[in-house]
Structures are given as C-alpha cells and as structure tokens.
Amino acid sequence: MSDLLTADRIEEIGALGFESPDPAALVAELVSAVxxxxxxxxxxxxxxxxxxxxILxxxxxxxxxxxxxxRAIAEQPDDNAYARAVRGGLLLRNGRSDEGMAELTALRPLLETDPAAVYLIDELAESGRGDTAVEWLTGALDAILERTRTQQHASEDAQDEAAAMIYGLAQRRHDLREEQGLPHDEYDNLADRLRAASNHALDALDDGPATxxxxxxxxxxxxxxxxxAMADSHPPTWDEHRITVERALVETSARGGTDLGLVNGTVDGLAAFAERAGSDPTDEETLDEYADSLDDAGITSWPPGRNDTCWCGSGAKYKKCCLPRSRG
Ligand SMILES: [Zn+2]
Ligand SMILES: [Zn+2]
Incomplete structure (x- = not known):
C-alpha cells in the first residue's frame, strides 16, 4: 500500500482499534505510512x-x-504535550514510576491554563494514582480561583475561560472523589452548585419564564x-452584582433562552421565607426557591428597550446603564 494516509483514515483506524479482527495490521498501516x-x-x-x-x-x-x-514526541517537537502525557502514563503502567511521574509533573502547570489538559488526570487515574489526580485537580482549582480573585480586570473572555475551567476541573474532581468513596468537601459542593446552575440554565431554555x-x-x-456569608456567593459590590445579572441574562439569551426576566429580592422577604421553610437563607437552594416564590409578585421582563429605564433601578436609560456596562 503506497497511498497517502489521510486524517480521515487515521480517525477510522482509531475507531476500529482493538475491536478490529487484525489490530496488528492497523498498527502496521499507521507505522509504515510514518x-x-x-x-x-x-x-x-x-x-x-x-x-x-x-491499539498496542x-x-x-x-x-x-x-x-x-x-517517537511521537520526537516527531512533534513543538506541540507534544499530549504525546508526553501518554508516554508518562505508559511509563507508570510499565512500572517505571519515577520516570513516569517526572514526565507528568513537568506538564502539571498546563492544568491551570489548558482546558484540554485533563488528559493528565486520565493518565494518573488509569495508572491507579487517583489520589495524586485529586491532589493535582485541587491545586489547579486553588490556582485558578486565586488568579480570578487577584485579576479583577481580566477580560471577559479570560473570565469565561476561567469559569469553564473551574467547571470542568471541579466536575472531574467530584467524580474521582466519589469513586474513592470520599465525603463532599468544599470543592465538591462547588461542583454540585455549578452543575445545578448549568442544568437550571438549560432548563430555562425550554420552560419559561426564566427569572x-x-x-x-x-x-x-x-x-x-x-x-x-453571602459574600461567598455574591460579588463584593452592587455594581458587580447588577453586571453579573445582566451578563447571565445576555448569556442565556445567546443560548436561545427567551421569556427572560428578573425578580427583586428583599432582605426581609428572604428572612421570612427562610424562616417559613426552616432553611438557611444563605443556601443556594433557598435563594432559588425564594426567587421562584417571587414570580407571582411580578417579574421585570428583560431586556428593556434601549431607551427605556434600566431594569436595575438606577433611573438611567438601559442603553446608558447596564447594557454597555456588562459588555465593557
Ligand atoms: Zn455531589
Ligand atoms: Zn442598569
């Protein structure tokens, strides 16, 4: 066979893999082309x-x-982090622990910057190193959260990326710890909250009105x-709070959400609601239920017209208030 080996064919071989009747022939096809x-x-x-x-x-x-x-590492000197991770995992599973850990540890900083780098965690977990995998995930979450706390002026893109990474790392960590039979800790609770919020946002796409x-x-x-304790789940200033709310609405709307709106909370109202329900007013779930209970009292629909008064109550026109602020 002297044909060119296309990306489609490589993908096809990858899908056949070990399931094929003759895996050795597939390996030979790949290696001879190289x-x-x-x-x-x-x-x-x-x-x-x-x-x-x-396949091997x-x-x-x-x-x-x-x-x-x-050999794959040598073939791609500029972009070989994944190949090195694969090699690191193979070293571990070949009993060459020190070399394997050295290879993976050199790549560990990627967990803080590259969303794809969870392949490092896969290699550790597949090699029976679930404890180390959890430790690395914890470290990466610590670092990213610290970074978002200190870089107040990060761009919106950078913030979105950090949020997506926190989501992915926290879910992976939560699932690994669950497999290990560990009780929930702070980051596991965070993972649960993020997952619930994401499900909530998705639900909002089909049943309305989402408030x-x-x-x-x-x-x-x-x-x-x-x-x-509300400081843990809310931004430090009201300005940031209204920006957060506006951005969440913009995002939901961008994902196809319609019939969006807001309900205005009051401290006394929440206190009374939590007392009736016998629940902690600072709990995310209580806040959700409280918000739902306000639907009947009146929803401010969103978005207002550009020249209408802003929903946040500032008295300014929307186009001069939360509309530009949330996109700045
Ligand atoms: Zn959980
Ligand atoms: Zn406003």
Whole structure:
C-alpha cells in the first residue's frame, strides 16, 4: 500500500482499534505510512503514532506502545504535550514510576491554563494514582480561583475561560472523589452548585419564564450586612452584582433562552421565607426557591428597550446603564 494516509483514515483506524479482527495490521498501516513519509498532512504524524500507541496498549503490548509514544514526541517537537502525557502514563503502567511521574509533573502547570489538559488526570487515574489526580485537580482549582480573585480586570473572555475551567476541573474532581468513596468537601459542593446552575440554565431554555434574583441597591447592601456569608456567593459590590445579572441574562439569551426576566429580592422577604421553610437563607437552594416564590409578585421582563429605564433601578436609560456596562 503506497497511498497517502489521510486524517480521515487515521480517525477510522482509531475507531476500529482493538475491536478490529487484525489490530496488528492497523498498527502496521499507521507505522509504515510514518516510516515512508506517506502521512498526507505531516502535522498528523504524531496523531497517527498515538492511535497506534492506543491499539498496542489495548493489545497489552506496553513496551512497543511506549517506544511509539517516545517517537511521537520526537516527531512533534513543538506541540507534544499530549504525546508526553501518554508516554508518562505508559511509563507508570510499565512500572517505571519515577520516570513516569517526572514526565507528568513537568506538564502539571498546563492544568491551570489548558482546558484540554485533563488528559493528565486520565493518565494518573488509569495508572491507579487517583489520589495524586485529586491532589493535582485541587491545586489547579486553588490556582485558578486565586488568579480570578487577584485579576479583577481580566477580560471577559479570560473570565469565561476561567469559569469553564473551574467547571470542568471541579466536575472531574467530584467524580474521582466519589469513586474513592470520599465525603463532599468544599470543592465538591462547588461542583454540585455549578452543575445545578448549568442544568437550571438549560432548563430555562425550554420552560419559561426564566427569572433571575436581583437585589436592588439598598437591599444588596443590607443583604451582605445581615448575612456576611453571602459574600461567598455574591460579588463584593452592587455594581458587580447588577453586571453579573445582566451578563447571565445576555448569556442565556445567546443560548436561545427567551421569556427572560428578573425578580427583586428583599432582605426581609428572604428572612421570612427562610424562616417559613426552616432553611438557611444563605443556601443556594433557598435563594432559588425564594426567587421562584417571587414570580407571582411580578417579574421585570428583560431586556428593556434601549431607551427605556434600566431594569436595575438606577433611573438611567438601559442603553446608558447596564447594557454597555456588562459588555465593557
Ligand atoms: Zn455531589
Ligand atoms: Zn442598569
């Protein structure tokens, strides 16, 4: 066979993999194309080798898999983090723990910057190192949260990316710890809250009206004084609170959400609601239920017209208030 090896064919081989009647022939097809310079796009050389690595490993041939992974790294000197992670995992599973951990540890900082780098966690978990995997996830969450706390002026894109990473890392960590039979800790609770919020946002796409809880200025200030623990789940200033609310609405709307609106919370109202329900007023769930209970009292629909008074109660026109502020 002297055909060019296309990316489609590599993908097809990857899908067949060890399920195929003759995995060795697939490996040979990949490796010979690399040997003979027949990879259609030379940038796919490492990819072709890593698919072969996967088939070999599934066949139990760890030594050959390791040799090919090492070769994949050399073939892609500029972009080989994934190949190095694969090699690190293979070293661990070949009993070469120190070398394997050295390879993976060198890549560990990627967990804080590259959403795809959870492949490091997969390698650790597959090698029976779930404890280390959890420890690394905890460290990455600590670092990203610290970064978002200190970089108040990060761009919106950077904030969105940090939020997406926190979501992904927290879910992975939550699931690993659950497999290990560990009780929920603070980050597990965060993972649950984020998942619930995400489900909530998705639900909002089909049943309407979707409302967000908003605290008018005086109420927001009173809220943080009355329940200092609210500072954990709310921004420090009312300005940031209204921006957060506006952004959440913009995002829901961008995902196709319609029939959106706000309900205005009051401190006394929440206190009374929590007392009736016998629940903690600072609990995320209580706040959700309180918001739902306000629907009947009146929903401020969103968005207002550009020249209408802003929903936040500032008295300014929407186009001069929350509309530009949330996008700045
Ligand atoms: Zn949970
Ligand atoms: Zn406003």
């Amino acid at each position: 040997d003979e310079g027949r990879v259609a796009d030379p940038a796919d050389t490492g990819y072709a080798l890593l698919v072969a690595v996967d 490993e599934q066949a139990g041939d760890l030594a050959d898999a390791l040799a090919l992974a090492t 967000l809880l908003f605290w008018p200025k005086a109420e927001f200030d009173a809220l943080l004084v009355r329940w200092p």
